[in-house]
Amino acid sequence: MNPRYWPDPETFNPGRFTPDQVAGRPRYAYIPFGLGPRSCEGASLAMVEAELVLAILLRRFRFQPVSGHDVVPVERFVLWAADGIRMHLTPRPATRFGHF
Numbered sequence: 588m589n590p591r592y593w594p595d596p597e598t599f600n601p602g603r604f605t606p607d608q609v610a611g612r613p614r615y616a617y618i619p620f621g622l623g624p625r626s627c628e629g630a631s632l633a634m635v636e637a638e639l640v641l642a643i644l645l646r647r648f649r650f651q652p653v654s655g656h657d658v659v660p661v662e663r664f665v666l667w668a669a670d671g672i673r674m675h676l677t678p679r680p681a682t683r684f685g686h687f
């Protein structure tokens with residue numbers, strides 16, 4: 588959240604993670620899994636799981652935020668949403684290959 592490395596840190600901006608943007612930041616400006624001998628044992632697994640889950644869900648559904656529901660970030664060691672992140676899901680039509 589340090590604005591020196593993350594301008595406008597409260598804004599959701601996935602563009603922060605393009606290869607160019609990443610290359611322009613010091614390596615340790617982003618440490619979601621900690622550092623050193625006690626860093627997260629599951630970091631690689633977590634990244635693969637996240638990509639798989641997102642790939643499956645985004646292929647099957649469109650996600651739209653529920654209007655009137657604010658997402659309020661709370662810090663609980665890692666960042667959470669105080670009252671969840673409410674979304675409307677609309678099924679996407681299957682392709683000729685099915686959903687997978």
Ligand code: HEM
Pocket residue numbers: 619620621622623624625626627628629630632633665
């Ligand atoms: C997005 C998902 C995850 C995040 C953001 C995350 C983040 C973290 C962080 C910040 C730490 C503390 C590192 C430190 O003290 O410097 C940690 C520790 C740990 N994480 Fe994760 N983690 C994730 C998923 C997982 C998964 C999937 C596993 C196991 C399958 C896992 C296993 C562990 C273990 C065993 C430790 C303790 C390591 C130690 O104390 O030696 N984590 N994690």
